[in-house]
Amino acid sequence: MAAPSRTKVIIAGAGIAGPILAIFLKMKGYEPVVYERVDELADVGLSLCLQPNGLRVLSLIPGFVERIIGKPLEKIMHHSILPDESTVLVDSDIPALLPERTGFTLTGVRRPVFNRTIVEAAQEHGVEIVFGHQLVDLKESEDSVEVTFANGTKDTASFVVGCDGIHSNTRICLFGKEPVDFTGLIQTGGVSPTPEEFKQHPALRNIYADGAHLICYPISDTQTSWAITLREPEAKETWRAMDEERQQAFKNGPFSQWGFGTGGMIHAADRIIKYGLYDRPELKTWHKGRVVLLGDAAHPTSPHLGQGANQAFEDIYYLVLQLTRHNAAAAPPSTALLGTIFAAYEAARVERTSVLVRGARKQGENRVVQGVEACRARDREVREAWADADATLAGYLQLYGQPWPLDGKSEI
Template identity: 65%
Template sequence: MKTKTRVIIAGAGIAGPVLAIFLKAKGYDPIVYEKVEALADVGLSLCVQPNGLCVLGLIPGFRNKLVGEPFERFKQCSVLGGEATVLVDVDYPSRLPEETGYSMTGVRRPLFNRTIVEVAESHGVEIVFGHQLVSIKQDDANVEVTFTNGAVDRASFVVGCDGLHSNTRLCLFGHESVSYTGLTQTGGISPTPESHKAHRTMLNVYSDGAHLIAFPINDKQTSWAITRREAEARETWRSMDEEQQKSFKEGPWSQWPFGVGELVRTADQIVKYGLYDRPELHVWHKGRVVLLGDAAHPTSPHLGQGANQAFEDIYHLVRLLAKHNPSAAQPSTELLSTIFSEYEELRIARTSELVEGARKQGNVRVVQGEEACRARNEAVKAVYTDENFVSNWLQFFTHPFKMGESEI
């Protein structure tokens, strides 16, 4: 009996289990190792966009398991100098299903992660918790991975999906500091205000030195986050202590219009975290080990593309493995180099542009001084009223493939 090609995937976050599902379907034998002992209820939310959803949609039955809320509208508002103004209110998201087959959808991150893990396990993927990759040795045929608990495993190749603080990346390219963007976010999950229920809306509110984003994540709850320029705050994802939460709930944002004050006052738990990215890598692999998702190109959240770009990575890596190694046989190092290099050629430029764009977007949103804020507000209006905006926006979602044209 032919032995299947074993693949070690580091990380059971958003990307790792999805990659494992596709590899399993293509005839590989993937195993996912995750450093935490069990998935925890940490993190707030994310927006799964059509480019990511079209990849997830290739997994049979996944769409029916997704718990989230599709958006109908974008609403851009300003709170400045005692004035509350609606800058833009448009129905662009409602046009997406007809054009792409999918809506922009808000999801609760911990639930989304658990759903991905459960679907992977239902497809026969083995996920092992409590194993943090700490070292990698490789030869011409295999990779040996050692974990902090002393366990050792071997595989034909390794894919690092272990996020911003990737140990796989550290093993390949040495220590490098994460890059603090200068911005923090403070946010929570709240009951959806009555004023928000008429239309499922992604709301942006701009002020002097602050920006809020809010969107529904199910039919009862809304996720929100306020971005400010502050001293560095660690990315722990732990809730503020009770006194800090009380102070924040009673602070200036508790009086904001557009339903924002109600969101702030009614949040169950409030968390604060710094926003980081990393310097661009010019290659994502060495030998039989390759990076994917945030391990390769971590980004700040201002374009909402972090998870979606990881799903694009998955599509192209699986597509290239199927193209160059259709039998899923044990690949030579030379064959893997061809696959990984082609993957990088496709993905590095696109992801680098989006990482840079996300950082720029954060800086544009959070400006200080009334003159700068009014200029920003006019720029926001100009973007959403540009006659080319919708066509360019829809074109973005033709990646990684046009509707109905998947190669995997």
């Protein structure tokens, strides 16, 4: 007798979330296929900071964390640069304390390198990844979903998960086009050789100035990624490099004069990109019928808390958890059963991600203030927020000791 066919799942997007979800589904007995709109992985984007909540999920894939190329961080530092005044506001060892409490610490990774690692790991697990296929339409039947791609091809699966990021076509298919609002903030960033003064203690550094904020952290033994947030006219979310003339102007501009090692770092950048930060409407539900959203497709966030990828990994954990609880045999689920699974997944995730999205937006507003007195008030708030090291660590663990209790065990 032939073995029963596996339940096929189409995943839209081979970025940070899609291939990781595919690995988990493969391990649980499903047959995931990942479709990615671009023809090949490109060197797009800068970096991300993996945090304990995200790394705990990734650690459930045997051997995966060990192959991540990145740089563990030991400190979090905050500096202020104002006219005739440069100050260290905070010098915290919290990242060095996290391994004992969580098993993991903050780790800086270069996004394109991390993306390739994820895709390679998925392919090694037997996951099919198909490039050059952009989802443009969905048609549901009683027990399946037909997906149409921009090139005219079609495929059918039991259910579909949209992991196709902030410009999600899956989301548009479910809920229509939505207004997109420019936040008034833009980021300009790059990757540079790590300054000598940064090498002794790998740290996530925040630099506050009048009308500007810089964040930087190492992504390898020799490279540091950085991004400056400013209030400027609208810039599109292309994540592509600026032209050479504008890159040189930025490298030689006023930021190249900043202290604490940052000026030389900016001047030495190998490539500079510029992109606007946008808000999307907050969804109250992430699913419809046999289709569900995950990660940035469900809850796009500004980068100011460093939780975009980490929250996507939490999403993966809770979606797979509900699939395991309600469909342990990985059998083809009915639409009603998928409704139960997706609703339980949302119940665990919608409020948490909404709080973090709003928190990231507020963090960005608080960091980029103008006028010396307003900057000094901001600097006082930063100092006060970090004054009690024990309380700060406890607060961090409460927020990012997810997705399951630190003293408990994963259920998947």
